[in-house]
Amino acid sequence: MRVIACTGLKGGVGKTSTSVNLAALSAAAGHRTLLWDLDPQGAATFCLRLKPRIKGGAPKLLRGGRGGLTAVARSSSVDGLDVVPSDVTLRDADRVLTGTGRPAKAIRRLLSGTKGDYDLIVIDCPPGLNTVVESVASTADVLLVPVVPEPLPLRALVRFSEFLEDTSAASPKLLAPFLSMIDRRKPMHRRIETEIRTTSLFLGAAIPESSAVARMGEEQVPSVVSSPRSLASLEYRRLWAEAAERAGL
Template structure:
């Protein structure tokens, strides 16, 4: 089982679209896949048409009173399940803080699912907090979308520093460009500069595209309503690049 967190300190960078579309592709490849919507906004739950509500809320969940397995919902797609969000997730930080070894908690909760899934995607809320640390501790891959703007460099460096300082040796950071507009010279320039400075940035770029925006209307992953487009190809390439990087292809 590989745990992939789609994470960024910033909001609105395409985390949820990445988690939902990559999970869809993994499931299409035959991998048993789960998306855990950790964002109280419940965007990925919305995309899968599942109510953003779990029995007992974050308190019972973190206390381990309910097994994760009992809260999982099948999506409309083969091999793809969802652990929905809940509005109480806005307090996850507080609930975690009340525990001993709070950063280990997510890892412990996910452990029993290791036989049931090949990939688990954690769709994370945008911030850097105790929950983020717990996510970093439990994940194998930190997939971080970067919009090619001047601020992105700062954000990426902050993240790298954080990983280094917290000695997260098992966590593989995979930044990639998201919502990129190749018509904008600034986007092109920043992408070139950043790729030169940071060797770990993935080759694939997810474009800014209206068909990805339409996910909110269609309420399903891109592949559910479009057979082939520049965007579907981009996600496909991104998924293949991830598989190659972790040598599962």
């Protein structure tokens, strides 16, 4: 079982859209896939048309209450894709995880408790430098970080990398940043894309600003399913290939 986390310090940059689309592509490729929505906003849950309800509540789940992830997972409208939904009880996730004494271990236990039911678990993280993110980072195989090609998001990526080092949560080598919401009509986006291509830090996929992706919040269907021929879907498939290879799938 492999774990891909969509994470990062910045909010509103495409973590959830990426989680939902990559999870759908993984399932379409025949991998038994679980998407774990760990953000109290519940956007991934909403985009897959599931009720925002964790059976028994998030504190019980995070403390390792009986049943684990498998007991709260729901099947989705995408064949082969199960979802652990989010609800508002996740607002206390940092405090609950800290209260366990070993937050990273608590997350690792939950993931390993799925006992071979899944080939891949995709985790949609809340934004920020918090205990949830630190714990997930310490157990994930790949940390996908969407970066809008502008100076402040690039600074946030550096800060996120320092956070991983400072907390010893994960090696910055696990970081897999990629360009998100790129609009090549903007000179700044073109210039920053050229600059980052002189390094090998970023993945090759670059998800364009796309109305097909934005519509996911309305249609509640992964955009790679509803608009498979869009440029965004082409780039999501490229991202999936790169992420799957890094995860060893």
